[in-house]
Amino acid sequence: MARMMYRIQLARRISLGFFLVFSTLIAILHQKIPGFPAVDALCPFGGLETLFKFLSGGELLRRIEPSNILLLALIIVLGVLFGRIFCGWICAFGALQGIFGSLGRRIFKKPLTIPQRVDRILRLFKYPFLVAILIWTWRVGDLVIRPYDPWPAWAHLSAGFAEVWGEFKIGFIVLILTLISSIFYERTFCKYLCPLGAFNALLSRIPLMRIKREQSTCTSCTLCNRVCPMNIKVMETDRINSPECIACMECVTACPTKKNTLSLHFVRKQVPLWLIALLGVGIYAGSIGIARGTGLVSFTAPPLTHRAAKGDVRVEDIKGSSTYADICEAFGVDLPVLLAESGLSTFDIPPDTRIKDTGLITGLAFETDTVRNAIARILDLPYSGEH
Numbered sequence: 001m002a003r004m005m006y007r008i009q010l011a012r013r014i015s016l017g018f019f020l021v022f023s024t025l026i027a028i029l030h031q032k033i034p035g036f037p038a039v040d041a042l043c044p045f046g047g048l049e050t051l052f053k054f055l056s057g058g059e060l061l062r063r064i065e066p067s068n069i070l071l072l073a074l075i076i077v078l079g080v081l082f083g084r085i086f087c088g089w090i091c092a093f094g095a096l097q098g099i100f101g102s103l104g105r106r107i108f109k110k111p112l113t114i115p116q117r118v119d120r121i122l123r124l125f126k127y128p129f130l131v132a133i134l135i136w137t138w139r140v141g142d143l144v145i146r147p148y149d150p151w152p153a154w155a156h157l158s159a160g161f162a163e164v165w166g167e168f169k170i171g172f173i174v175l176i177l178t179l180i181s182s183i184f185y186e187r188t189f190c191k192y193l194c195p196l197g198a199f200n201a202l203l204s205r206i207p208l209m210r211i212k213r214e215q216s217t218c219t220s221c222t223l224c225n226r227v228c229p230m231n232i233k234v235m236e237t238d239r240i241n242s243p244e245c246i247a248c249m250e251c252v253t254a255c256p257t258k259k260n261t262l263s264l265h266f267v268r269k270q271v272p273l274w275l276i277a278l279l280g281v282g283i284y285a286g287s288i289g290i291a292r293g294t295g296l297v298s299f300t301a302p303p304l305t306h307r308a309a310k311g312d313v314r315v316e317d318i319k320g321s322s323t324y325a326d327i328c329e330a331f332g333v334d335l336p337v338l339l340a341e342s343g344l345s346t347f348d349i350p351p352d353t354r355i356k357d358t359g360l361i362t363g364l365a366f367e368t369d370t371v372r373n374a375i376a377r378i379l380d381l382p383y384s385g386e387h
């Protein structure tokens with residue numbers, strides 16, 4: 001029994017570690033090699049951000065791919081079935097906070113506590129934050145929260161500090177603050193700020209899966225309270241209904257009674273922890289693998305030249321990873337004309353240079369939007385600029 005419990009938590013750490021390493025690796029490869037998905041295309045929250053635009057006309061926000069819709073659908077399925085299992089077993093940013101949290105547990109004997117009333121009020125903040133982001137995004141029609149988001153800041157670290165600081169100044173500061181604060185107080189971002197966590201918390205109100213506590217065998221040792229990364233008072237309830245529970249199962253595996261004092265129930269039936277973990281992680285990873293392997297769902301935008309061949313290329317489709325040669329071919333513009341209109345006529349820029357590398361060659365703080373605006377002016381195309 002004890003060995004099984006140990007294995008469950010080991011499996012959880014392996015799962016979180018896998019998703020953290022996998023998403024970071026993809027983000028690094030995206031910087032270096034064309035064809036790898038961008039960090040934005042691998043975030044379920046992107047699906048929520050684009051939902052209004054998608055439902056009202058089938059179009060997606062810039063940087064969002066059909067993969068985001070798939071991930072959102074998976075999050076909804078997992079949230080309804082297994083509560084916040086995504087947060088506890090899959091989320092790469094949760095994993096990152098968990099690493100710093102375990103560091104803190106090793107350094108400090110007694111974890112930091114926040115007065116309950118203050119903590120409760122602060123935890124409510126993520127709900128209006130979620131609503132505000134969605135309204136702001138839908139009104140502006142762009143991923144407005146991106147520069148303030150710590151995850152893209154983390155994912156762009158391999159592009160160099162200058163790019164991170166230039167594009168994600170606030171996101172980078174939030175990232176550093178989150179990681180430092182996680183040493184003293186676990187999962188601070190999840191508790192107080194994460195909009196995806198807030199969305200998951202709302203889904204987890206549908207009570208299909210719950211942890212129950214059997215009073216008669218509980219010895220009131222408080223261990224479950226102490227191991228809970230979300231500071232839920234497990235010992236003070238018979239059934240965990242808190243939207244804060246991330247289904248990490250730390251409380252269940254830590255309970256020393258070995259009498260199923262804490263147990264997992266799915267639609268009133270007791271179920272083994274490993275089964276729920278396997279289903280939760282398996283459904284998520286398996287669906288992504290099938291979608292990617294079969295090509296049923298696209299994780300990357302088609303190259304500009306493919307779009308142009310189909311006759312649906314737009315100025316908005318130009319990305320930092322687009323090369324000058326591809327842009328010229330797709331829009332039928334000569335390179336010297338494009339460079340002149342972009343203020344680059346005095347530089348020797350090879351045609352296969354990606355726009356995002358222009359700054360490295362010229363030493364200028366160069367924005368992708370400069371090229372978009374240049375194309376729009378040359379061809380007299382409608383483009384309202386990056387928001």
Ligand code: SF4
Pocket residue numbers: 211227228229230231232234240244245246247248249250251252
């Ligand atoms: S209540 Fe248990 S399962 Fe829920 S977050 Fe706390 S330790 Fe994890």
Ligand code: SF4
Pocket residue numbers: 213217218219220221222223224225234235254255256257261262
């Ligand atoms: S860890 Fe188990 S025995 Fe200890 S307080 Fe929690 S439920 Fe009771």
